[in-house]
Amino acid sequence: MTKNSKKLALTGGYAAAEALKQINPDVMAVYPITPQTPIIEVFSKFKSDGEVDTEVIHVESEHSAISACVGSSAAGARTVTATSSQGLALMNEILYIASGLRRPILMLVSARALAAPLNIHGDHSDVMGARDSGWVQIFCSTPQEVYDKTIVGMKLAEKVKLPVMVIMDGFNTSHSVENMEILEKEAVQKFVGEYSPEKYLLDIDNPVTFGPVALQNSYFEFRKDLSDAFDTVEGELEKIYEEYGHISGRSYKKIEKYKLEDAEKILVAMGSVGGTIKDAIDKLREDGEKVGLLEISLFRPFPYEEVKKALKDTKEVIVLDRNLAFGTKQVLASEISHSIGKKVKSVVYGLGGRDTFQKQIMDLVKGDNQSGYLL
Amino acid sequence: MNKELTKNLASGHSACAGCAFPTIVRTILGESDVPVVISNATGCLEVTSTLYPYTAWKVPYIHNAFENAAATISGVERAYKILKKKGKIKKEIKFVTFAGDGGTYDIGFQSLSGALERGHNFLYVCYDNGGYMNTGNQRSSATPFGAATETTPSGKMSFGKMEVRKNLMDIAAAHGVPYAAQANVAYLPDLKKKARKALETEGPTFLLVFSPCTNNWKFPTSQFVSIAKLATETNFWPLYEIEKGKYKINWATEKPKPVEEFLKTQGRFKHLFSEKNKPVIGQIQKMVDAEFRRLASLVE
Numbered sequence: 001m002t003k004n005s006k007k008l009a010l011t012g013g014y015a016a017a018e019a020l021k022q023i024n025p026d027v028m029a030v031y032p033i034t035p036q037t038p039i040i041e042v043f044s045k046f047k048s049d050g051e052v053d054t055e056v057i058h059v060e061s062e063h064s065a066i067s068a069c070v071g072s073s074a075a076g077a078r079t080v081t082a083t084s085s086q087g088l089a090l091m092n093e094i095l096y097i098a099s100g101l102r103r104p105i106l107m108l109v110s111a112r113a114l115a116a117p118l119n120i121h122g123d124h125s126d127v128m129g130a131r132d133s134g135w136v137q138i139f140c141s142t143p144q145e146v147y148d149k150t151i152v153g154m155k156l157a158e159k160v161k162l163p164v165m166v167i168m169d170g171f172n173t174s175h176s177v178e179n180m181e182i183l184e185k186e187a188v189q190k191f192v193g194e195y196s197p198e199k200y201l202l203d204i205d206n207p208v209t210f211g212p213v214a215l216q217n218s219y220f221e222f223r224k225d226l227s228d229a230f231d232t233v234e235g236e237l238e239k240i241y242e243e244y245g246h247i248s249g250r251s252y253k254k255i256e257k258y259k260l261e262d263a264e265k266i267l268v269a270m271g272s273v274g275g276t277i278k279d280a281i282d283k284l285r286e287d288g289e290k291v292g293l294l295e296i297s298l299f300r301p302f303p304y305e306e307v308k309k310a311l312k313d314t315k316e317v318i319v320l321d322r323n324l325a326f327g328t329k330q331v332l333a334s335e336i337s338h339s340i341g342k343k344v345k346s347v348v349y350g351l352g353g354r355d356t357f358q359k360q361i362m363d364l365v366k367g368d369n370q371s372g373y374l375l
Numbered sequence: 376m377n378k379e380l381t382k383n384l385a386s387g388h389s390a391c392a393g394c395a396f397p398t399i400v401r402t403i404l405g406e407s408d409v410p411v412v413i414s415n416a417t418g419c420l421e422v423t424s425t426l427y428p429y430t431a432w433k434v435p436y437i438h439n440a441f442e443n444a445a446a447t448i449s450g451v452e453r454a455y456k457i458l459k460k461k462g463k464i465k466k467e468i469k470f471v472t473f474a475g476d477g478g479t480y481d482i483g484f485q486s487l488s489g490a491l492e493r494g495h496n497f498l499y500v501c502y503d504n505g506g507y508m509n510t511g512n513q514r515s516s517a518t519p520f521g522a523a524t525e526t527t528p529s530g531k532m533s534f535g536k537m538e539v540r541k542n543l544m545d546i547a548a549a550h551g552v553p554y555a556a557q558a559n560v561a562y563l564p565d566l567k568k569k570a571r572k573a574l575e576t577e578g579p580t581f582l583l584v585f586s587p588c589t590n591n592w593k594f595p596t597s598q599f600v601s602i603a604k605l606a607t608e609t610n611f612w613p614l615y616e617i618e619k620g621k622y623k624i625n626w627a628t629e630k631p632k633p634v635e636e637f638l639k640t641q642g643r644f645k646h647l648f649s650e651k652n653k654p655v656i657g658q659i660q661k662m663v664d665a666e667f668r669r670l671a672s673l674v675e
Contacts, residue, residue, distance in 0.1 A: 026454060026457045026458065026461075027450060027453050027454050027457060029449075029450060029453075053457065053460070053461070054457070055453040055454070055456055055457045057449055057450065057453050057493070058493070059446060059449065059489055059493075060485060060486075060488065060489030060492070061485060061489070063442070063443065063446070063486075064443060064446035064449070064485070064486050064489055065446075067439055067440070067443035067446035067447050067449075067450070067486065068446045068447065068449045068450030068453070069450060070437075070439050070447060070450065071414065071437060071439065071446070071447035071448060071449065071450025071451040071454070072450030072451065072453060072454040073450070073454075074437050074450075074451065075412070075450065075451040075454035075455060075458075076454060076458060076463075076464075077450075077453075077454035077457060077458060079450070079454075093440060094439070094440060094443065097439055097440055201412050201435040201436075201437060201451055202412065202435070202451075202454065202455055202458060202464050202468065203435070204410040204412075204434075204435065204466055204468060207432065207433060207434050207435045207436070208435055208436075209425055209430035209432050209435075209436045209437075209438075210436065210437040210438065211425070211437055211438035211439055212425035212426065212427040212430060212438070213421070213422050213425050213426050213427060214427040215426070215427075218427050218428070
């Protein structure tokens, strides 16, 4: 525990709201959807109690939430939002515009299944659907990480001029209480700093046109510029994580390693399932199985080089996707396979909030489950 | 070109000769005594004024997408509120949205309704040319009954669009906005007065402006003012305002011209003058008369 930090027991949703309170953004435009609602309810209470200055815009849809965010950010305001599932799917069109206009918007996502059939519980279908929309995507596996990465995400967005999604698993993380540590507001404020955009709508004396038409002679360059901006993200994130380590005592990386040194089998996963897998690994190791876990925290841009280094000498790689891609290989499995240049064992788990148990992980590692699913 | 006239929207944009919206935009913005920030829905105005690397806009401008111009300005306006409170912005600024009828009556309807309900301090202007003109003349819910478009062509079994236009003025007014007005590009002093009133009124205000389209209504480019004038003289497009719920008609005549006078000026109604379709003109006349009577009955 560092000086002036505070121990609390919070859910992931509350932790996100607490971090947002300390950031005290200028504008938040939101529309309610389970399991994102705790974030916006807690934040709205902060607003009602005068604990934040933020203008909260209670819009009539997620499409308008992200549209208002683009407007607010272009106007020159530090801007945040939060959503889940169908809400993120409804935002899809404007996600591309937010990144195309290089808006440093921070979005908290409580990742949830997509209909049909309707399901309000956690999986990664929603965020995987937005994976190529020009947003940085950072996964969290605990409420502590949600708090920390919300603060880091805000700073990163403004540094690289890209929108950032900080993702927690719906219910597993958003509604689970954990003992965690929060910083002093002043430390957070100092860390994120003042937001001072170069060009913005409210700079009346220097009028700018946002969102022009660009045809065959310039559109391509705009999109390439956006792609090139992603090349700067990994380096900037490393620096920001390091700086955050100094004020919080918690150090994060783009990928997190658990017992990899001598591992002959490595599981790869993202999000809240990491805890279950670590417990399973501890038990497996008691039986002599040399197994480890690689957690992907930064999903977009994908840290191919680091993943390759971490997995290069491993005999067997087992990749867990909490999303089902249709008519193709699974998303994370494809990324890992691409990173190491060989086939991986791919398994889908946890769809629609289906629990994943230690025994299932242990069976998987032992080779007792070849079905490709943890049903 | 007149410098005062082009101080907000420059010449050199690529709108068609005989298009009404450059006049509408300049007239409305000319009535603001303080700086303005614009949001604009996808459409003719947007594509003809912002072709990269050029822009015709001399004032801050944002185009986001087709259906979200009102939501976008909501974000801009709230950003202004907080940044002004924090002392980061000092100047008084007004916020204006421009959208066509497709971006207003149809795809942007929800976004507009949300922004009006939330009470943002802005003026929403719909330039109504009765269809999706930017994509080549498809029907919208603002297309008049009987008009032929590419998606409601006249034919053996059809006299064009068979549905009546959505009454957007009443819908806007039903949100309890302090000021909504219907105007016409052919009546500039009236448009100016309404723009000034809308800009000076605190809260969300709404202007619905008649905006003839030379290409798709099919008339010579020199005729947009005279055709627009006929729309009001026939009561096809009455000039009126709704101020704090009170209706006021701004232009009326004892003897309105027959609607036929308006219809016959445009290719989109040409098919109505065939023997088979003649009764449709009578139907349109009845609708126009009934709507004007209804409007008159709402005036105290």
